[in-house]
Amino acid sequence: xxxxxxxxxxxxxxxxxxxxxxxxxxxxxxxxxxxxxxxxxxxxxxxxxxxxxxxxxxxxxxxxxxxxxxxxxxxxxxxxxxxxxxxxxxxxxxxxxxxxxxxxxxxxxxxxxxxxxxxxxxx
Amino acid sequence: xxxxxxxxxxxxxxxxxxxxxxxxxxxxxxxxxxxxxxxxxxxxxxxxxxxxxxxxxxxxxxxxxxxxxxxxxxxxxxxxxxxxxxxxxxxxxxxxxxxxxxxxxxxxxxxxxxxxxxxxxxxxxxxxxxxxxxxxxxxxxxxxxxxxxxxxxxxxxxxxxxxxxxxxxxxxxxxxxxxxxxxxxxxxxxxxxxxxxxxxxxxxxxxxxxxxxxxxxxxxxxxxxxxxxxxxxxxxxxxxxxxxxxxxxxxxxxxxxxxxxxxxxxxxxxxxxxxxxxxxxxxxxxxxxxxxxxxxxxxxxxxxxxxxxxxxxxxxxxxxxxxxxxxxxxxxxxxxxxxxxxxxxx
Numbered sequence: 001x002x003x004x005x006x007x008x009x010x011x012x013x014x015x016x017x018x019x020x021x022x023x024x025x026x027x028x029x030x031x032x033x034x035x036x037x038x039x040x041x042x043x044x045x046x047x048x049x050x051x052x053x054x055x056x057x058x059x060x061x062x063x064x065x066x067x068x069x070x071x072x073x074x075x076x077x078x079x080x081x082x083x084x085x086x087x088x089x090x091x092x093x094x095x096x097x098x099x100x101x102x103x104x105x106x107x108x109x110x111x112x113x114x115x116x117x118x119x120x121x122x123x
Numbered sequence: 124x125x126x127x128x129x130x131x132x133x134x135x136x137x138x139x140x141x142x143x144x145x146x147x148x149x150x151x152x153x154x155x156x157x158x159x160x161x162x163x164x165x166x167x168x169x170x171x172x173x174x175x176x177x178x179x180x181x182x183x184x185x186x187x188x189x190x191x192x193x194x195x196x197x198x199x200x201x202x203x204x205x206x207x208x209x210x211x212x213x214x215x216x217x218x219x220x221x222x223x224x225x226x227x228x229x230x231x232x233x234x235x236x237x238x239x240x241x242x243x244x245x246x247x248x249x250x251x252x253x254x255x256x257x258x259x260x261x262x263x264x265x266x267x268x269x270x271x272x273x274x275x276x277x278x279x280x281x282x283x284x285x286x287x288x289x290x291x292x293x294x295x296x297x298x299x300x301x302x303x304x305x306x307x308x309x310x311x312x313x314x315x316x317x318x319x320x321x322x323x324x325x326x327x328x329x330x331x332x333x334x335x336x337x338x339x340x341x342x343x344x345x346x347x348x349x350x351x352x353x354x355x356x357x358x359x360x361x362x363x364x365x366x367x368x369x370x371x372x373x374x375x376x377x378x379x380x381x382x383x384x385x386x387x388x389x390x391x392x393x394x395x396x397x398x399x400x401x402x403x404x405x406x407x408x409x410x411x412x413x414x415x416x417x418x419x420x421x422x423x424x425x426x427x428x429x430x431x432x433x434x435x436x437x438x439x440x441x442x443x444x445x446x447x448x449x450x451x452x453x454x455x456x457x458x459x460x461x462x463x464x465x466x467x468x469x
Contacts, residue, residue, distance in 0.1 A: 011245055018241060026205050036205040040233075041240035048244040058252045 003056025004100050013094075014051060021090040022047045030082040034073070054087075054104050066114035074117050084108050140210070140229030142173070145222065146189075149173040149182070158229055161201050161210055173227070180212065189216040189225060198232070209236045271399060271407035272336050274352035279399065285407070287398035293350035294362035294392045294435070295409070295417035296335075298326075298369055301385040301426040303343035318382065319343060322373070329368045333361045338409050345369075346417075348409055351397050359392050359438035366390055366429045367443070367467050373427070389420030390431035390464070392438075419453050420461065433460030444468050 005014060022044060026032050035043055052059040084105055091101045124132075134141060140158030144151050149172040154162075164171035174182055179199040188195035194215040201208040213228040267276050275285045300306075307315045319340075326345055330337045335349040347365060350358030366388050377383045393413030400406050416432055424430040430448055431439070439445060439462075448461040 015238075015241055015245070019237060022237070032205050040207060040209075040237060041243070044237055044240040045244035048241050049248065052245075052248060058248045 004096075004103065005052065005055035005057035007100070008055075008094075008096065011052075011057070014055065014057065015048075017090050017094040017096075018044075018048050018051050020093065021051065021087065024086045024090060025083070028082055028086060031079050031086075034075075034079070054107055063111070063114045066111055070115040071117050075115060077116065080112065080116055138231065140227075142227040142229075143217075144173045144225045144227060146186075146216065146225050147223070149225075151176065152224065158227070161208065161229060161231075173225075177212070185214050185225075189214055192216055206233070209233045272352045272397075275397070275399060275407055285399040287396050288352065289394065289396050290351040290354070291394050292354070292358065292392070293348050293395045293409075293413055294358040294390065295349075295395065295413045296345075296347050296362045296366050296369075297389045297414075297417040297421040298345040298366070298386050299421050300343040301387060306382065307343075318384075322376070322384065325372050325376075326365075326369055329372065330365055333364045333368075335361055335365050338407065344421075346409075346414070348395065348397075348414075351395060351409070357438075359390075359435045360442055362390055363429075363431070363435070363439050363443055363464055364467070367464060370427055370429065385426035387421050387424035387426060388429040389417045389422070389424055390429060390435060391416030391420060392432060392435050415455065416453070416459075419456070423451060423453075423461075429464040431462050431464055433462055436462055439464065442468060 008014060025047070026035055026043075038046075049059040049061070051057070053061050087108065088101055088105055091104060096104075134155050137155070138157060140155060140161055142151055142154035142158045142162075150170065151164075151173060162176040165175055173180070177199065180197060185195045185197070192215075194213055196214075197212045199210050199212055201210055209232050211230045211232045213230075215226050217224045217226050264276070267279070271279065271285070279285050306318075323340055323345060326347075327337050330347045333349070334353075334355060335347050336351065338346045338348055340346070347362070349355055349361040349365070355361060370386065370388065373384050373386055391413045393411065393416060395409045395411035395413050397407065397409045400408050420430040420432065436445060444465040444467070446463040446465050448463045450458050450460050453459045
């Protein structure tokens, strides 16, 4: 079965969504500051891999990796929701059909525990 | 609207930053809104020079370049609400009535750098995947080479099929262990498998050493051929070398291992057909009178004896000690003259 990534034309089409998402994240007053001091090429690299892995492209992240990267950041529910919302917006604006958007958001939701700090470990 | 007004408006609204600076003092004589936005004068600094407004610019290098009338290029960063813009600067010298001036052009190349970063990221991702696919292919190839000879594999890879090949002159060795069924019944299957794996791996090395091909193992039986897929005029000698080495290996191994293995070996020469059998589960196999004969002779052999068909005598006599083994009735063939290979003379 073709992945969402292939269905929408592979990297040739996805790259626009990557840049749009990158802009939205930086412009967001909720999560933008998290990325303020990240070097541009690193952030683009991150967003490219992020979308490619979510859509079934040539990248993947293990849950273990996600936890290691995200838990120390102690992200909040609000930040997580904002990221999911911006992703939804991006995909919708780039012509992704609703079922595919829902699939992607489901994947993100599935990683909630790998991204948000474990309950009870609050500072 | 006059041409002058159009020119002024164009200069004010164009997306490129433009400024004119006195060469000696670096005083900014003119700048358009884009330039002013990217490189504002620091607060409270009246009459800020270019050096104040563009602190990242290497003034010395710039002066040296434009002194020779060579445009100077540099890329600087500008912080704009969480973002760092990449601004490409070009400076060139111009002579005016009131002295020498520098014209500064600033182009926003942020998007180009972002796209470059994305292409970079994607290229690395794809390259990594390609390497993984290559590794996977290698693994698959190694697996397939375990079950078919390289020539057959090459044909399979190119055409997707392996056509049955007839080989008029090949030699076959068939080896089977004595009392294997009892050993298997008395021991844990992993022990049995470990022993077989150990011995057959050694056999495989011997087989390869003499340019022969291991075709398959069937339980405790080992089948190898010489003269196919690549023809070999020495096929009889090569297969006999394998057979004597197999037995020598078993003898040596028995000295240091608890279980004393003994094998029967049959050799025969003749025609055979080789091909891949099956569609989903590929098995390269050989069929033909030489294979059947070797298999029958193996069952007639005493433990640790190599029985060969009499027709192989001429090919083997120079290199091996041969003993007559009488005329025996072979199922499906009738009475046949047999010889025993008692060892190598060389």
